[in-house]
Amino acid sequence: MNPIIVALDGPAGSGKSSVSKAVARRLGFAYLDTGAAYRALAWHILNNAIDASDEAAVVDSLRTFDYSIGTDPDHYFVRVGADDITDAIREPRVTAVVSLIARVPAVRVHLNNVFRSLMQATPKPGIIAEGRDITTVVAPDASVRILLTASEEARMARRSAELPTETQANTASQLRARDVADSRVSDFMTAADGVVTVDSTLLAYEETIDAVVEVITSRTS
Numbered sequence: 409m410n411p412i413i414v415a416l417d418g419p420a421g422s423g424k425s426s427v428s429k430a431v432a433r434r435l436g437f438a439y440l441d442t443g444a445a446y447r448a449l450a451w452h453i454l455n456n457a458i459d460a461s462d463e464a465a466v467v468d469s470l471r472t473f474d475y476s477i478g479t480d481p482d483h484y485f486v487r488v489g490a491d492d493i494t495d496a497i498r499e500p501r502v503t504a505v506v507s508l509i510a511r512v513p514a515v516r517v518h519l520n521n522v523f524r525s526l527m528q529a530t531p532k533p534g535i536i537a538e539g540r541d542i543t544t545v546v547a548p549d550a551s552v553r554i555l556l557t558a559s560e561e562a563r564m565a566r567r568s569a570e571l572p573t574e575t576q577a578n579t580a581s582q583l584r585a586r587d588v589a590d591s592r593v594s595d596f597m598t599a600a601d602g603v604v605t606v607d608s609t610l611l612a613y614e615e616t617i618d619a620v621v622e623v624i625t626s627r628t629s
């Protein structure tokens with residue numbers, strides 16, 4: 409049987425990864441972090457001293473990009489070849505260049521095919537895939553499509569709490585700059601037709617999980 413596909417998009421720091429992972433655990437679903445693939449490619453490019461602003465070189469780097477990801481929410485990992493880069497892809501040097509490579513159309517086409525294969529291959533009854541263009545480009549026919557939002561202020565406060573060694577101003581300007589760059593490629597600030605918005609600005613973390621689970625169960629049972 410085809411798995412239930414749940415597509416979830418949103419801006420940086422809206423809670424996409426943490427909420428999707430927790431929702432997948434609750435429902436016995438798989439979890440696909442699509443941003444991890446863009447981050448892994450950015451890591452691969454840095455690791456091979458390729459200029460991230462050189463589009464042709466970035467596209468060429470896909471030939472040697474041996475990517476794998478764990479979609480079990482309890483066994484999450486990100487690898488390129490034999491290198492486990494689960495933590496390395498969160499480093500600021502990777503975050504700083506990821507939007508540059510994510511704007512390259514051939515990269516998006518390549519990774520979207522990877523995402524669709526991973527979604528179809530899940531051994532679980534469903535998979536929740538999160539990113540920026542899952543509801544609109546990667547899986548516009550998903551059974552459930554959700555836009556997870558939060559005010560810029562709330563997102564910045566949450567991200568700052570995760571990065572206590574960075575100044576709040578730095579964290580805020582990086583988050584804002586990434587949203588500006590990414591929104592030139594995909595519209596993840598407004599819900600497309602048929603996409604349900606969950607605004608977590610005034611919700612506690614567990615309440616956000618409950619709200620997303622409720623949207624999914626009400627549309628799939």
Ligand SMILES: Nc1ncnc2c1ncn2[C@@H]1O[C@H](COP(=O)(O)OP(=O)(O)OP(=O)(O)O)[C@@H](O)[C@H]1O
Nearest residue numbers: 420421422423424425426427566608611612613616
């Ligand atoms: N009500 C809430 N809803 C969602 N996340 C919350 C909430 N309150 C706090 N958080 C925290 O916000 C932080 C940001 O979440 P997360 O990293 O999942 O966001 P993201 O959208 O995947 O970000 P990015 O796109 O930058 O990777 C996490 O530490 C999460 O626990």
Ligand SMILES: Nc1ccn([C@@H]2O[C@H](COP(=O)(O)O)[C@@H](O)[C@H]2O)c(=O)n1
Nearest residue numbers: 442443444446506507510539540541590
């Ligand atoms: N569907 C997606 C997912 C991600 N990106 C790009 O990857 C970056 C990292 O994503 P995170 O979710 O881990 O923050 C993001 O800033 C985008 O540049 C994308 O383009 N499409």
